Amino acid sequence: MSNKHIKVNAIKNGTVIDHIAAGKVLKVIEILNLNDNNSVMMGMNLSSNKIGKKDIIKIENRELSQEEANSIALISPKATLIIIKDFEVAKKMELEVPDKIEKIVVCPNPKCITNLEDVVTKFKVDHENQTVRCMYCEKKYELEHLKIKI
Ligand SMILES: [Zn+2]
Known part of the structure; x- marks a missing residue:
């Protein structure tokens, strides 16, 4: 995955969850308990070379914990998670369903x-x-x- 394909410059600080299984992004919002206080950008049914169709969500000013990341793996095991700090990729995680x-x-x-x-x-x-x-x-x-x- 090259940075060219991730439009990370859209948010300054926060979390990008990419490659969410198509149609599951609303479930992700539910799990993360996002509300009016969170600036969220999302896309549904986008084309993806990796998984066909995908959803994506960008959450401003929120860094997900490992526990929250794992919960997303449960509904969308192929999702990838990127933590953005000051427009830069600070951390990249391939999600895995835990043992x-x-x-x-x-x-x-x-x-x-x-x-x-x-x-x-x-x-x-x-x-x-x-x-x-x-x-x-x-x-x-x-x-x-x-x-x-x-
Ligand atoms: Zn039981």
Whole structure:
């Protein structure tokens, strides 16, 4: 990925999330809890050599944490994340679904202790089968069916 293809000069400081799966950018906004206080530019269904169609979002004056970045990987594993500081690329991250997912997702099992008590959710990821297992109720779920906690 060369800088020529990333129009980073559009924002001074903030985060650019590129190569979001087409149609998922609104979900990204939801996950990141963006509101009126954030200046956001976004594009939907843009052409991409890498993934066909893509969405992109630029968020001004906000640097995403690793945890937030991981939550985006859950809905769009091919997304790339760029932190911009003073118009320069300060950090580039290829997102990856982590081996363990904590806090950011809800266990779909209504009887799971994480839904009944104040317990932080923990899931172990099986990358090969694209499934996760709740470490409390031990139930298995398809990665794409997990609900993100917002
Ligand atoms: Zn559970």
